[in-house]
Structures are given as C-alpha cells and as structure tokens.
Amino acid sequence: MILSGKAKLAGVIGWPVSHSKSPRLHGYWLEKHTIDGAYVPLAVKPDDLHAVVRGLVKAGFRGVNITVPHKENVMAVCDQISEQARRIGAVNTLVFHEDGSVHGMNTDGYGFLENLKQGPKSWHANSGPAVVLGAGGAARAVCAALLEAGAPEIHLLNRTVEKAEQVAKDLGSTVNVHSLTESAKWLPGAALLVNTTTLGMNGAEPLHLDLSPLAQTAVVTDIVYAPLETDLLKAAKARGNPTVDGLGMLLHQARPGFEAWFGVKPEVTPELRAFVLAEAP
DSSP states (O other): OOOOOOOOEEEEEEETTTOHHHHHHHHHHHHHOOOSEEEEEEOOOGGGHHHHHHHHHHOOOOOOOOOOOOGGGGGGGGEEOHHHHHHHOOOHHHEEESSEEEEEOOOOHHHHHHHHHTTTTTTGGGGEEEEEOSSSSHHHHHHHHHHHHTTTTTTEEEEEHHHHHHHHHHHHHEEEEEGGGGGGHSSOSSSEEEEOSTSSSTTSOOOOOOOOSTTSSSSSEEESSEEEEEEOHHHHHTTTTOOEHHHHHHHHHHHHHHHHHHSSOOOOOHHHHHHHHHHHH
C-alpha cells in the first residue's frame, strides 16, 4: 500500500488498543477497494482523550472508532450525538466534518441486528420475547436495537439487579429486570437468547446457564467471538437450537464508519470472516 498526500485517514482509539481487530478488518476493505487511505490503532490514555480527538480533527483525520474504556467519556467531546447513541449512553464511532465538528454515533446495535439477519431466516424481532444476559454497554446497545426493530418484550438478566434496573429505566417499560439466577422462569417463552457478558470469553469465568427450559426454536447468540464457538453456543447447538456467533457483530458494526470515512459501503463476506479469523488471537 502506497499513500498519497491526499490519503483519507481513520483509526481506532482505545487503552489498550493492541488487541483490536479493527485495523486488520478495515485494512482488508481498504485494499479490496484500492482506496488511498489508512486505518491506524491509537493507544490513548483516558486523560488524553479530549486533546487527542481534537488533535486528530486538526490533523485531517476523517474519524475514528472508539473502544474500551472510552465509549462513555468520549460523548463529552462530541458536538453532535445520534439519538440512538444517547439512548445507549455510549459512542463507538466518530465522524469528523469539514467544519471541525465531531459527530458521535453507536453502531453496535446495527452490527448486532445485521449479524442476526445472516442467521436463521425464521427469526424476526417481533417473533417473541428476548432474554438478554448482562447490563453493560453492549447490553444497552442490543436492547435498544431489539426494541427499535420491534421486539415485544425484553427480559434483562444480570448478577447485579440494580445495574440492570438502570438500563431498564433508560430504555423503557418493555425491558423487565430479573436476577441471572432466575433464568429458568424466563427462558421458556423466549424467541431469542443473547449473551452480552464477557462470561465464556477466553480467560474469563465460564457462563453457567441451564438451557433445558429454552424452546428448541429459540435462536441463541453470543457477542463473544473469542472463542468463536463459546460453551453457550456449543450447548445450544447440541440441543438443536439455531445459533449465531459473535464475529459478525464486530464486522457489521464497522461498516457505517468505513462508509462515512472512505466513501464506500463495504460488505461482510465469508472471505472477510476467514481473513479476520486467520489472525492469531
């Protein structure tokens, strides 16, 4: 890749950022579409976030992705924030405009829904209640996206009920809060089961969940993609449930930002999945 003086620049800000697959993902699209541009990882300490974002605007960047731990704090840097990002309470994509303004949006919900669309064709948001595990930023994005898509009801299960209650308060009365230990009460009627926690991720605690009350027609998805097939997905597949892994959410959430920065709407293909997975974890 040879860059010209007119190269379009974007990147990802995190602390740390070395684990991010975004540079590999965006690099694939840049090469595929022969775009004069670059996407770079930027390790930024929390105290430097505001200065770095404003510096990138002045340096001519088109925008950046935002990852942990900056998704909430970066909202204070934005001049405009999308309505969905406000509902979620977090921003993962910044677009820099020619007038120097910073627009913040959240594409996690979009990525989640687009990933589900690649799964079982029988599932629709209005198919029935969804059971969502967790109450962090990812859970907020997933719940907001499901509600906007027409989910009739969401049962939000978390180990800390108080944290889940705040999510329900922010998102509306169709989000019902329960303890994670009460899963047997709410799984039977679910059309969708979503794990948004880090439980089951490589190096994290396992997710202990009895799936026996869950209907075999219910779709099971996990936003964790390391490992690609978590114990939850293995257990669901073994009992006949349709499953959707978490890698597609990562790939699809990147599409709106890439289009805004580089002027091309990229596609998620089997070749892209294989390329991203080929990188050593």
